[in-house]
Amino acid sequence: MTAPLDRADQRLRADDGLTGALRAFFDRVRAGDLGMLPVVVGLVVISAVFTALNPVFLVPNNLVNLLFDCATVGIISLGVVCVLLVGEIDLSIGSMSGLASAMVGTLWVNEGWPIGFAILSAVLVGALVGWIYASLFSRLGMPSFVATLSGLLGLLGLQLYILGPTGSINLPFESPFVRFGQLMIMPHWFSHLAALVPGVVILATGLRRRARRLRANLSAPAPTGLILKAVVLSAALEFAVWYLNLGRGVPWMFGLFVLLVVALDYGLTHTKWGRSVLAVGGNREAARRAGINVARIHATAFMLCASLAALGGTLSAARLASSSQQAGTGDVNLNAIAAAVIGGTSLFGGRGSAWSALLGVIVIQAISSGLTLLNLSSSLRYMITGAVLAIAVIVDSLARRSRISHGRA
Amino acid sequence: MTDSPKSPRGAPILSLRGISKTFGAVSALTDIELDIHAGEVVALVGDNGAGKSTLVKVLAGVHRPSAGTIRVGGQEVTLDSPARAMQLGIATVYQDLALCENLDVVANLFLGHELSPWNLDEVAMEVRAWTLLQELAARIPSVREPIASLSGGQRQTVAIARSLLLDPRIIMLDEPTAALGVAQTAEVLNLIERVRDRGLGVIMISHNMEDVRAVADRIVVLRLGRNNGIFDRSASHQELVAAITGANDNSVSRRMERKEART
Ligand SMILES: Nc1ncnc2c1ncn2[C@@H]1O[C@H](COP(=O)(O)OP(=O)(O)OP(=O)(O)O)[C@@H](O)[C@H]1O
Ligand SMILES: [Mg+2]
Numbered sequence: 001m002t003a004p005l006d007r008a009d010q011r012l013r014a015d016d017g018l019t020g021a022l023r024a025f026f027d028r029v030r031a032g033d034l035g036m037l038p039v040v041v042g043l044v045v046i047s048a049v050f051t052a053l054n055p056v057f058l059v060p061n062n063l064v065n066l067l068f069d070c071a072t073v074g075i076i077s078l079g080v081v082c083v084l085l086v087g088e089i090d091l092s093i094g095s096m097s098g099l100a101s102a103m104v105g106t107l108w109v110n111e112g113w114p115i116g117f118a119i120l121s122a123v124l125v126g127a128l129v130g131w132i133y134a135s136l137f138s139r140l141g142m143p144s145f146v147a148t149l150s151g152l153l154g155l156l157g158l159q160l161y162i163l164g165p166t167g168s169i170n171l172p173f174e175s176p177f178v179r180f181g182q183l184m185i186m187p188h189w190f191s192h193l194a195a196l197v198p199g200v201v202i203l204a205t206g207l208r209r210r211a212r213r214l215r216a217n218l219s220a221p222a223p224t225g226l227i228l229k230a231v232v233l234s235a236a237l238e239f240a241v242w243y244l245n246l247g248r249g250v251p252w253m254f255g256l257f258v259l260l261v262v263a264l265d266y267g268l269t270h271t272k273w274g275r276s277v278l279a280v281g282g283n284r285e286a287a288r289r290a291g292i293n294v295a296r297i298h299a300t301a302f303m304l305c306a307s308l309a310a311l312g313g314t315l316s317a318a319r320l321a322s323s324s325q326q327a328g329t330g331d332v333n334l335n336a337i338a339a340a341v342i343g344g345t346s347l348f349g350g351r352g353s354a355w356s357a358l359l360g361v362i363v364i365q366a367i368s369s370g371l372t373l374l375n376l377s378s379s380l381r382y383m384i385t386g387a388v389l390a391i392a393v394i395v396d397s398l399a400r401r402s403r404i405s406h407g408r409a
Numbered sequence: 410m411t412d413s414p415k416s417p418r419g420a421p422i423l424s425l426r427g428i429s430k431t432f433g434a435v436s437a438l439t440d441i442e443l444d445i446h447a448g449e450v451v452a453l454v455g456d457n458g459a460g461k462s463t464l465v466k467v468l469a470g471v472h473r474p475s476a477g478t479i480r481v482g483g484q485e486v487t488l489d490s491p492a493r494a495m496q497l498g499i500a501t502v503y504q505d506l507a508l509c510e511n512l513d514v515v516a517n518l519f520l521g522h523e524l525s526p527w528n529l530d531e532v533a534m535e536v537r538a539w540t541l542l543q544e545l546a547a548r549i550p551s552v553r554e555p556i557a558s559l560s561g562g563q564r565q566t567v568a569i570a571r572s573l574l575l576d577p578r579i580i581m582l583d584e585p586t587a588a589l590g591v592a593q594t595a596e597v598l599n600l601i602e603r604v605r606d607r608g609l610g611v612i613m614i615s616h617n618m619e620d621v622r623a624v625a626d627r628i629v630v631l632r633l634g635r636n637n638g639i640f641d642r643s644a645s646h647q648e649l650v651a652a653i654t655g656a657n658d659n660s661v662s663r664r665m666e667r668k669e670a671r672t
Contacts, residue, residue, distance in 0.1 A: 272526035282511035290521040291492035350511040
């Protein structure tokens with residue numbers, strides 16, 4: 001048999017098997033292709049520090065609460081990943097989520113709309129806002145930074161206007177919507193079953209891809225690495241689920257968030273749209289010359305971002321059982337952006353993944369939960385969260401510099 | 410000074426009449442006329458800043474011309490976007506290559522034309538990528554590395570391979586061999602002849618007169634954004650240099666005279 005098509009070059013080291021995979025991983029890290037490494041390390045450090053300071057941090061029910069909070073900000077952060085990937089920014093996500101929360105409150109409670117319609121209209125308004133940003137950007141050349149900054153104020157104003165003088169609307173506690181945001185937990189058997197899915201999917205798709213590559217005379221790594229990965233991942237997830245089930249269990253809302261992450265990840269890595277998003281973020285002019293409709297890609301990214309912010313906003317209304325003037329203000333904006341960046345999506349466009357929203361938001365919420373347990377004032381909490389964000393951006397910039405000097409863009 | 414070119418067969422597949430392009434106060438192109446026939450290699454030569462790349466970009470749909478008409482296959486067309494130019498079968502290798510450094514070789518080759526858009530067929534794309542690259546005798550160790558980690562010549566090969574992907578009718582190569590090694594240059598020149606024999610029209614820009622003379626059927630000279638003569642490949646070096654620089658008394662000819670005087 002001849003050498004596989006992609007192994008013909010004699011300079012190429014064959015990174016086969018487990019040691020090969022490890023060596024390739026270390027090479028990548030050294031070249032500044034950090035991926036999710038900083039966030040995993042960060043998470044371990046943060047948990048260790050907070051548990052040492054206050055053991056309540058690691059109690060199952062505290063972690064369950066943490067997952068509830070992760071879901072709302074995480075969904076907003078997922079949208080931020082989209083705009084960061086095309087090399088733009090949306091600073092109005094906080095206001096958008098606040099407006100969505102206000103819309104759901106007024107339409108559902110005050111106007112008596114069915115809850116589904118109220119949520120849908122909030123998400124559609126989000127899409128409209130995103131479309132406006134994209135048009136301002138591609139037709140008038142308005143930098144997204146400025147367009148969304150004015151959006152931040154405008155949408156906040158709209159939120160206050162809708163809520164009127166009373167300033168807040170309480171959502172009925174007994175409604176399924178609020179219960180979804182506060183109480184609904186997966187049955188234990190279901191959560192254990194769900195924790196097996198990622199491992200099985202990785203194994204099945206991995207083996208299928210391997211078979212196809214071999215058939216096409218391309219090299220394919222031995223399946224041991226794949227099996228090991230699936231086993232380790234399943235074991236870790238099963239342990240996490242078991243631990244959470246010692247408390248209340250895994251929130252459905254968190255399940256919804258993970259589902260959205262998986263969907264976006266598929267979109268970004270397995271579709272033409274995702275390729276185009278990365279290309280536009282990497283080199284806009286090259287993408288245009290390759291025949292990509294850059295304006296349309298921008299529009300989808302901004303629309304997805306604002307719609308996800310709106311969805312996150314409605315869920316946080318459910319979480320708090322109220323639509324108030326405070327919804328979406330304060331640190332929501334920065335937390336969502338910070339989560340995406342901490343998770344490893346670059347501020348410079350063109351690199352990152354949907355998973356960064358998940359990992360990043362867990363870090364952000366862990367810090368915030370730990371600081372709350374320490375009874376620190378919000379002044380200190382802001383300063384510490386700010387410092388963490390700064391560190392994340394510094395890591396991003398340094399990694400980028402290292403990538404450039406190692407020729408990995 | 411304009412030798413009349415040997416009359417090519419049939420109607421041109423691409424023809425430009427009165428094409429002008431201005432950037433603010435700069436007229437990069439003025440009243441350009443150009444015909445490309447099927448199965449013909451036309452070399453576009455001229456000094457730095459003569460407007461060669463601008464002309465290529467106009468034909469690639471990157472810049473809209475300020476005036477003039479473009480006909481493809483006899484039909485008058487508006488090339489208002491790169492996608493439109495590709496649709497009409499015009500493929501381009503840009504001088505700056507226009508690759509996405511953050512994406513790998515396969516992703517760059519198929520950018521905008523991925524196989525099965527809703528569930529990318531990575532295996533088929535990778536196989537096609539290797540076959541294309543092998544045709545060009547490319548020396549690329551791995552197609553799964555980001556473009557940023559490739560050498561200048563490897564990138565150029567990727568850009569050339571990409572232009573062949575869509576089975577175009579006309580290929581425009583803007584200094585395709587500038588960064589290439591000996592074997593790869595020869596391979597690209599072979600490739601140009603191969604695609605010409607397949608009946609494609611080729612526009613090639615090069616500063617290397619040897620390469621130009623090796624493959625070009627006609628040599629079109631641009632000077633300061635204007636047509637400055639059409640030659641066939643038997644034209645003397647002197648003639649070409651004179652047309653490119655715009656005078657018989659120029660730095661190139663003075664250099665050659667000095668050299669001859671010394672020997
Ligand atoms: N985008 C642009 N904006 C303004 N001026 C431009 C632009 N592109 C090209 N020009 C001008 O048009 C003229 C022709 O440039 P062009 O790149 O076509 O030259 P060229 O013949 O390809 O030169 P070279 O051999 O150096 O590649 C130059 O004077 C250049 O400054
Ligand atoms: Mg040029």
